[in-house]
Amino acid sequence: MPRPSETKQRILATARELFARKGVPKTSLQEIADQLGITKPALYYHFSSREELVRSIMQPLIDDGDAFVAEHEKLESVRPRELLEGYFDFNIRHRADIMLVLTELTTLSELGLVDRVLTWRERLTALLYGPDPSLADATRAVIALGGLQDCTVQFPHVPAEELREAAVNAAMATLGMAGG
Structure with missing residues (x-):
């Protein structure tokens, strides 16, 4: 199984932290992207949806x-x-x-x-x-x-x-x- 990219790992870690703090429904993908300093399209490159x-x-x-x-x-x-x-x-x-x-x-x-x-x-x-x-x-x-x-x-x-x-x-x- 291939290892996820460093960017993907950073996205997962940031999303986990925001989901834990604010809840999944109250955390937008834009918020995750902003926290990471990446664009929302860059986030969508790795994950097509919040569910994914x-x-x-x-x-x-x-x-x-x-x-x-x-x-x-x-x-x-x-x-x-x-x-x-x-x-x-x-x-x-x-x-x-x-x-x-x-x-x-x-x-x-x-x-x-x-x-x-x-x-x-x-x-x-x-x-x-x-x-x-x-x-x-x-x-x-x-x-x-x-x-x-x-x-x-x-x-x-x-x-x-x-x-x-x-x-x-x-x-x-x-x-x-x-x-x-």
Whole structure:
């Protein structure tokens, strides 16, 4: 996969920062271009629309999430603690984009990202409890996976390793697998 140009990377970084600060709907492409000191046509050369720009910002999150789930589905057996640690690591790596997802649920829902995250959680639940989990197990998984993800944004000033230990232990306890 070719690396995006330096200009494209600058556009993505500036757009991410403006979207996080002002919101996606309130950030114009002209504003992004002005912030970068480029023309709007130069911006359109790299991204044909705000939707394409948002998709490009979110694509690494989507690709990494799809790969994480698929990788665990290929395993002969799943070790819950390792799965949760990996899920924590995935979320901490994409913390800034997850914050954007949380603040822009409507916009990102229209792009299908919210459905994608929910599908990942369903697939991870199946890995933890089998293809037909009971309602009690499915709710435990929703709370554990969602809570683990929330911890990565709720405690931004806690060192990642310390937070990982506390969050994974709490998720394991929620799953009823405290020792695993």
